[in-house]
Amino acid sequence: IETVPGTAGILLPPPGYLAGVRALCDKYDILLILDEVMCGFGRTGEWFAFNAFDVVPDLVTFAKGVNSGYIPVGGVIISDAIAHTFTERVFPGGLTYSGHPLASATIVATIETMEDEKVVENAKHIGATVLGPGLEALKAKHSIIGEVRGAGVFWAVEFVTDQVTKQPVDAAWMGKLRSALLAHKLLPFMADNRLHVVPPCVVTEEEAREGLAIIDTVLGELT
Ligand SMILES: Cc1ncc(COP(=O)(O)O)c(C=O)c1O
Structure with missing residues (x-):
């Protein structure tokens, strides 16, 4: 497994x-x-x-x-x-x-x-101080996010039409999300109703924040 x-x-x-x-x-x-x-x-x-x-x-x-x-x-x-x-x-x-x-x-x-270069320590730090709190903040702000979960530089964001029932958004919405992220120069990895936030282990705080800001902007545009 x-x-x-x-x-x-x-x-x-x-x-x-x-x-x-x-x-x-x-x-x-x-x-x-x-x-x-x-x-x-x-x-x-x-x-x-x-x-x-x-x-x-x-x-x-x-x-x-x-x-x-x-x-x-x-x-x-x-x-x-x-x-x-x-x-x-x-x-x-x-x-x-x-x-x-x-x-x-x-x-x-x-x-x-x-x-x-303490790459593993960096991945842990980015997860604990930037991606984890940052993605939770996006969830609190955008009701289209049903769940965020992960650790280090390994995170999933689930998009739903209802935060209680967790009904997944449809493929058409995910397609719009993909296009909008690409338009803002963020290359996404997506599966089903999820965006996977999986930057390199050497990502800096600044780069991780830049990525979160793009996701925030795009969700504001789409919802
Ligand atoms: C979790 C996991 N296990 C196994 C594999 C297969 O690895 P390999 O191509 O080295 O056989 C992959 C490939 O993407 C993977 O992601």
Whole structure:
């Protein structure tokens, strides 16, 4: 499972949820594989999204943010217990480019730079001080917003026709929102009735505020 499902809606697991999944996995002898391809490497303001929850997975998949996409690369982090099974048994698999030195070097360089430039700390700070409060303020101002949720630089804004019933706006309205945001030079990522606010982990306070101001202006124009 994705620790924080991304394209499905940036759904932060409620307290206890992942610990419950871990307990079920343990009970039925199932491996817990957390997909951190989208939510890992700083996106939620943590190195791994699961760091914010009381859970230790058996395997962790990663890609994208691990090297900011400079070279296509993905991988799996394997717990010691599982890795040790292959000291006595041959792993029945192989890939042409597994462990490719160039791709691996981009990962090392990216992680070092992220540590040096405190990129994960920046993502957390932007979420806590700019995007979180800023999006909540937009929700208080614009009744078309039914919910905002997220962490770090990983947020979803849901648009509704009624804040109580949470009836989603229609696709035509989302199309108008897209066009208006593009007209103001903000490139949106949208899914269903949601705008995903997912700037780079290196975004500055000023840039994040600029983005929020564009969303505010556009919602004022459309409603
Ligand atoms: C959360 C998540 N998991 C897995 C994948 C697939 O990753 P890959 O293309 O490296 O197999 C994606 C790709 O967008 C993703 O967003």
